[in-house]
Amino acid sequence: MDTATIRTSVQIETPSELEVVNMSKRFGSLVALDHVSMKIKPGSFHALLGENGAGKSTLVKCIMGFYTATEGQILIDQQEKTIHSPRDAHQYGIGMVYQHFTSVPSMTVAENLVLSRFDSTNMINWNKEYEALTAFMKTSPFQVPLNLPIAQLAAGQKQKLEILKQLYLKSSILILDEPTSVLTPQEADEVLGLLREQVTDGKLSVLMISHKFREVMAFVDEITVLRKGKFAGNGLVKDLTISDMAEMMMGEKRQPQPVNKTTSTATTPVLEIKELQANKDNGLSAVKGVNLKINQGEIVGIAGISGNGQRELVEVLAGQRPATGGQMLVHGEVYQATRKEIAKHHVFALPEEPLRNACVPHMSVSENMALRTFDRPPQSKGFLLILQAIRQAAIGLIKQFSVKTPSPDTPISHLSGGNVQRAVLARELSADRIDLLIAANPCFGLDFAAVDFIHSAIIEARNRGVAVLLVSEDLDELLKLSDRIFVISDGQFVYESNIDEADFTTIGQRMAGH
Numbered sequence: 001m002d003t004a005t006i007r008t009s010v011q012i013e014t015p016s017e018l019e020v021v022n023m024s025k026r027f028g029s030l031v032a033l034d035h036v037s038m039k040i041k042p043g044s045f046h047a048l049l050g051e052n053g054a055g056k057s058t059l060v061k062c063i064m065g066f067y068t069a070t071e072g073q074i075l076i077d078q079q080e081k082t083i084h085s086p087r088d089a090h091q092y093g094i095g096m097v098y099q100h101f102t103s104v105p106s107m108t109v110a111e112n113l114v115l116s117r118f119d120s121t122n123m124i125n126w127n128k129e130y131e132a133l134t135a136f137m138k139t140s141p142f143q144v145p146l147n148l149p150i151a152q153l154a155a156g157q158k159q160k161l162e163i164l165k166q167l168y169l170k171s172s173i174l175i176l177d178e179p180t181s182v183l184t185p186q187e188a189d190e191v192l193g194l195l196r197e198q199v200t201d202g203k204l205s206v207l208m209i210s211h212k213f214r215e216v217m218a219f220v221d222e223i224t225v226l227r228k229g230k231f232a233g234n235g236l237v238k239d240l241t242i243s244d245m246a247e248m249m250m251g252e253k254r255q256p257q258p259v260n261k262t263t264s265t266a267t268t269p270v271l272e273i274k275e276l277q278a279n280k281d282n283g284l285s286a287v288k289g290v291n292l293k294i295n296q297g298e299i300v301g302i303a304g305i306s307g308n309g310q311r312e313l314v315e316v317l318a319g320q321r322p323a324t325g326g327q328m329l330v331h332g333e334v335y336q337a338t339r340k341e342i343a344k345h346h347v348f349a350l351p352e353e354p355l356r357n358a359c360v361p362h363m364s365v366s367e368n369m370a371l372r373t374f375d376r377p378p379q380s381k382g383f384l385l386i387l388q389a390i391r392q393a394a395i396g397l398i399k400q401f402s403v404k405t406p407s408p409d410t411p412i413s414h415l416s417g418g419n420v421q422r423a424v425l426a427r428e429l430s431a432d433r434i435d436l437l438i439a440a441n442p443c444f445g446l447d448f449a450a451v452d453f454i455h456s457a458i459i460e461a462r463n464r465g466v467a468v469l470l471v472s473e474d475l476d477e478l479l480k481l482s483d484r485i486f487v488i489s490d491g492q493f494v495y496e497s498n499i500d501e502a503d504f505t506t507i508g509q510r511m512a513g514h
């Protein structure tokens with residue numbers, strides 16, 4: 001590395017210009033990035049857009065030094081630089097905030113901040129560090145209590161801390177990978193608004209991967225769009241409409257699809273939950289006696305900030321966590337979510353983080369698509385797996401659900417996040433009969449075309465009579481799809497309403513625990 005031009009943390013005051021020139025990245029025969037160029041002007045808020053699998057994460061991982069680009073250059077203030085690791089990127093003031101939290105839950109905010117430093121040593125003078133941290137907090141755009149353990153922070157605070165960590169490290173070019181996916185709409189606006197102020201003051205450049213046009217229109221100056229690994233366009237947001245951006249992403253004009261709900265009058269309950277209780281991994285109470293009934297052809301939405309018991313509730317229903325009290329009934333029969341009961345009652349689940357919770361990462365796309373069907377004809381005969389039938393079924397599902405994969409034989413972990421989601425959805429929604437569908441944040445990280453597709457699939461299932469439990473951190477999604485909505489806070493339902501009478505502001509307040 002060219003040490004003469006390295007800007008140490010302390011010296012960085014204004015962001016440098018970051019330019020990517022003709023960058024390509026191949027994974028075997030797959031070209032994930034194909035001669036892409038992009039320029040982030042100093043002090044601008046830039047969004048990187050593209051459909052799932054377009055190459056956005058690959059591009060930012062090449063900038064951060066996680067991947068070595070097959071071809072192309074990175075220029076910092078018009079000088080070519082080599083970035084082999086996030087540590088190298090840090091030297092040029094570039095830092096990244098990931099979708100998932102990277103702080104250590106048992107340690108305090110202060111400890112996490114100090115230990116995130118690339119130059120932290122074994123001997124830490126905590127008094128001095130606290131003084132410096134308190135001074136830093138006074139000038140920072142967000143406030144997070146220094147003495148609190150991470151485990152006690154709400155999701156919004158944790159996300160703010162991830163951004164603060166980068167400001168503390170004096171990153172002046174911030175790369176954000178879908179930073180608002182875990183925030184309420186109000187929190188998202190607050191965080192992006194504060195970053196926007198720093199950008200306007202010329203202290204920061206931001207490169208944000210986003211699928212949310214609303215946020216792009218409200219906070220962003222300029223966009224670069226990728227399509228199938230190639231540069232597909234760029235421009236100033238003030239000169240563009242949402243439909244221009246969508247066209248750049250998809251290569252064709254396309255309007256968002258409205259959802260058409262049929263009127264449902266069915267009152268047959270499919271799922272009944274009575275005084276259900278469950279614990280967190282650490283043995284503390286997570287679900288504190290909840291009651292719920294979902295009828296045929298009804299979508300019940302559960303809103304809540306993550307960490308309020310919804311994950312544990314879904315896991316109990318999906319048979320991944322034991323209940324510690326209460327009762328569940330499906331079709332009026334006691335249900336404990338055993339594999340046998342799940343099959344008998346036609347219960348299907350779209351869990352959060354599908355790669356971790358619903359896939360075997362090193363197995364192929366077709367094997368993962370067969371996880372529910374491999375032990376039945378035509379995919380097996382006695383103990384014999386009929387691989388041709390498994391592959392054939394996968395080819396059909398890949399086409400029907402537009403899963404972008406080099407082949408059915410590719411390990412599922414090589415797919416982009418959105419395409420893993422589509423593959424799991426294809427498996428779960430293609431069953432001949434579904435009575436109960438449990439969906440947890442089914443559109444997390446998906447592009448708008450995929451979101452439309454999944455929303456239509458859920459509505460279609462509901463219109464056919466499927467009972468749907470939809471847990472989501474996206475209020476807009478809940479208000480669009482649900483027939484009834486609940487808010488979960490601290491393991492209890494604190495609000496319930498039919499969707500026609502639901503009040504956005506009250507829901508937001510209940511989510512925040514007021």
Ligand SMILES: Nc1ncnc2c1ncn2[C@@H]1O[C@H](COP(=O)(O)OP(=O)(O)OP(=O)(O)O)[C@@H](O)[C@H]1O
Binds near residue numbers: 052058059404415447
């Ligand atoms: N480590 C890897 N090995 C093989 N292929 C990969 C790897 N990482 C990404 N790819 C492939 O590169 C392409 C681009 O993926 P990438 O994750 O960059 O897309 P993305 O635009 O970030 O998508 P999403 O919005 O779904 O996160 C995809 O076809 C993906 O399958």
